[in-house]
Amino acid sequence: MAIPESPRRRSRDDVAEMALHLLDEFGLPDLTMRRLATALGVQPSALYWHFPNKQALLAAVSEQILAPMSDIHLDELPLPRAACALGARMRECLLEHRDAAELVSSSLALGLVEPPVRPALLDAARRHGVNDQLAEVAAEVVVHFVLGFVFHEQQRLTADSLGLLERSPAASTDEAGFTEAMTLIADGLEVSMGRRA
Amino acid sequence: MAIPESPRRRSRDDVAEMALHLLDEFGLPDLTMRRLATALGVQPSALYWHFPNKQALLAAVSEQILAPMSDIHLDELPLPRAACALGARMRECLLEHRDAAELVSSSLALGLVEPPVRPALLDAARRHGVNDQLAEVAAEVVVHFVLGFVFHEQQRLTADSLGLLERSPAASTDEAGFTEAMTLIADGLEVSMGRRA
DNA sequence: ACCTGAACACCGTTCAAGT
DNA sequence: ACCTGAACACCGTTCAAGT
Numbered sequence: 001m002a003i004p005e006s007p008r009r010r011s012r013d014d015v016a017e018m019a020l021h022l023l024d025e026f027g028l029p030d031l032t033m034r035r036l037a038t039a040l041g042v043q044p045s046a047l048y049w050h051f052p053n054k055q056a057l058l059a060a061v062s063e064q065i066l067a068p069m070s071d072i073h074l075d076e077l078p079l080p081r082a083a084c085a086l087g088a089r090m091r092e093c094l095l096e097h098r099d100a101a102e103l104v105s106s107s108l109a110l111g112l113v114e115p116p117v118r119p120a121l122l123d124a125a126r127r128h129g130v131n132d133q134l135a136e137v138a139a140e141v142v143v144h145f146v147l148g149f150v151f152h153e154q155q156r157l158t159a160d161s162l163g164l165l166e167r168s169p170a171a172s173t174d175e176a177g178f179t180e181a182m183t184l185i186a187d188g189l190e191v192s193m194g195r196r197a
Numbered sequence: 198m199a200i201p202e203s204p205r206r207r208s209r210d211d212v213a214e215m216a217l218h219l220l221d222e223f224g225l226p227d228l229t230m231r232r233l234a235t236a237l238g239v240q241p242s243a244l245y246w247h248f249p250n251k252q253a254l255l256a257a258v259s260e261q262i263l264a265p266m267s268d269i270h271l272d273e274l275p276l277p278r279a280a281c282a283l284g285a286r287m288r289e290c291l292l293e294h295r296d297a298a299e300l301v302s303s304s305l306a307l308g309l310v311e312p313p314v315r316p317a318l319l320d321a322a323r324r325h326g327v328n329d330q331l332a333e334v335a336a337e338v339v340v341h342f343v344l345g346f347v348f349h350e351q352q353r354l355t356a357d358s359l360g361l362l363e364r365s366p367a368a369s370t371d372e373a374g375f376t377e378a379m380t381l382i383a384d385g386l387e388v389s390m391g392r393r394a
Numbered sequence: 395a396c397c398t399g400a401a402c403a404c405c406g407t408t409c410a411a412g413t
Numbered sequence: 414a415c416c417t418g419a420a421c422a423c424c425g426t427t428c429a430a431g432t
Contacts, residue, residue, distance in 0.1 A: 009396060033425060045427075046397050054425065102306075105345070109299075109352035141342055141378045144349075148302070148341025155306035181338045188385030206415060230406060242408075243416050251406065 010040055012050045016060040020097065023061060027158060028099035033057075059112035062104045068093050069116045074124055079135065079193065080186035082124040086117040087142045087182045094150045098158070101151035108147070115143050131196055138189050145185065149178060207237055209247045213257040217294065220258060224355060225296035230254075256309035259301045262294050263287075266313045271321055276332065276390065277383035279321040283314040284339045284379045291347045295355070298348035305344070312340050328393055335386050342382065346375060 018039055023031050033054055037044040051057040072089050074082045093116075094100040107113040118139040125135035153174050215236055220228050230251055234241040248254040269286050271279045290313075291297040304310040315336040322332035350371050 032423085034423085042396095043398055044425080045399080048426070049396055102303075105302075105348065106299075109349045111353070111356070137374060137377050137381060140346065140374065141381060144342045144345025145338055148345050149337065151302065152306050152341075156308070159308070177334060177337065180334050184334060184338060184385040184389055185382065186385070187388035188381035188383070191384035191388060192381055229404085231404085239415095240417055241406080242418080245407070246415055 010042065010046075010050070012060070015040065015047065015050050016057065016064060019057060019061050020064050023100075023103070024098050028103055055107075055110060055112060058103060059107045059110075062107040062113045065097050065100050065104060066090075066093055066113070066116045068096075069120075072120065074120060076127070077124060078128055079121070079124050079130050079138070080189040082121060083117075083138050083142050083189055084179075084182045084186050086120055087146050087185070088179075090116055090143070090146045091150055091178065094146070095154075099154060101147050101154050105147045105151060108143070115139060117142055130193055134189070134192055134196065137192075138185075141185055141188075142182075145181065149174075149181070207239065207243075207247070209257070212237065212244060212247050213254065213261060216254060216258050217261050220297075220300070221295050225300055252304075252307060252309060255300055256304045256307075259304040259310045262297050262301060263290055263310070263313045265290050265293075266317075269317065271317060273324070274321060275325055276318070276321050276327050276335065277386040279318060280314075280335050280339050280386055281379045281383050283317055284343050284382070285376075287313055287340070287343045288347055288375065291343070292351075296351060298344050298351050302344045302348060305340070312336060314339055327390060331386070331389055331393065334389075335382075338382055339379075342378065346371075346378070 015036070019031060019036055022036060022039060026035070033047055034044045036057075037047055040046075047057070051060070069086075069089060072085065074085060077085060094104065104113070108115060118136070121139045121142075122132060122135045124130075125132060212233070216228060216233055219233060219236060223232070230244055231241045233254075234244055237243075244254070248257070266283075266286060269282065271282060274282060291301065301310065305312060315333070318336045318339075319329060319332045321327075322329060
């Protein structure tokens with residue numbers, strides 16, 4: 001009398017979601033198409049119906065990671081403070097998921113994902129009558145710095161979870177270095193704004 | 198009568214040099230241990246006598262790429278100008294070799310290679326009586342920004358050498374964006390120095 | 395529309411054994 | 414000291430065929 005389980009088919013989103021899950025559990029090097037297929041109860045070739053290739057799949061995962069970026073509200077923050085806030089938020093998003101900085105970095109470089117912080121920063125610039133081009137430069141500096149910084153941070157995380165790493169001086173003193181660097185960038189931004197005004 | 202060619206053995210440096218050559222010719226994804234072995238006329242397993250693993254080999258290649266960093270002379274340049282000069286030099290080094298930014302980025306994150314610009318920047322700071330810690334922050338910002346920027350730049354290079362890329366508006370307007378960003382960083386550095394003095 | 399089965403052309407790494 | 418030969422345990426991707 002039991003209605004036979006219809007063999008549930010997967011959507012594109014199901015696949016990306018499972019990929020993110022595997023990323024957190026096993027890390028980027030072990031996020032393979034074959035592992036992902038197995039986790040979904042499917043043949044590896046089935047994934048190629050949903051995505052043209054692995055890079056496209058990884059781009060979808062990148063988008064998931066960066067999705068929380070859009071519910072930040074900067075209100076009337078001036079450009080330099082907005083840059084700081086966006087950089088900090090981006091770091092938080094990346095730190096939520098294992099190897100996220102490396103993954104997003106490559107999706108971004110390949111142009112498969114839109115640079116985060118850019119739209120919000122352009123918006124903030126316009127509200128305060130600041131040149132678009134300056135906002136573009138700021139976005140580039142912030143995005144690259146944050147990705148590089150967190151990349152480094154996360155590699156160290158997995159390195160000493162692996163037991164390597166001779167010196168591990170308590171937890172990370174990274175937090176302070178990060179905000180200090182973001183302040184430096186904000187200061188530079190302020191000077192540039194003054195020069196143009 | 199001919200003296201038989203002694204089967205020339207390879208040094209560690211020979212291997213790294215050939216790897217750099219293959220990197221330029223075929224790019225990072227095609228720089229495999231097997232290809233490298235073939236190019237050297239040797240079995241893949243032979244490489245593991247010279248290097249414990251592929252990452253170590255790639256670190257040696259990274260060092261070659263960054264080697265020209267050390268023949269820059271900053272003389273009496275103040276810290277912000279030194280940062281600009283070092284960033285620009287680092288970009289030049291990276292642009293000399295295909296996919297260099299991606300490669301160096303990962304060697305650096307793994308801690309297998311020493312951060313370029315850092316020693317020279319610390320030196321410049323000391324000569325001018327600037328706090329070490331500020332030089333550290335500056336080094337981090339510059340290194341991460343340059344790597345991220347050039348990574349992006351190089352990915353676009355290989356992307357449109359591959360024929361992809363819908364819009365290719367003449368050559369790259371990257372040069373201008375880069376110097377502008379470095380100036381922004383230098384300005385921030387100057388402000389920070391002022392605050393501490 | 396969504397997936398299977400089977401194959402193709404590769405990978406990095408290990409290890410006993412040779413010279 | 415430096416390398417061979419052979420194997421192990423994998424990869425991403427394609428494609429005809431199934432339902």
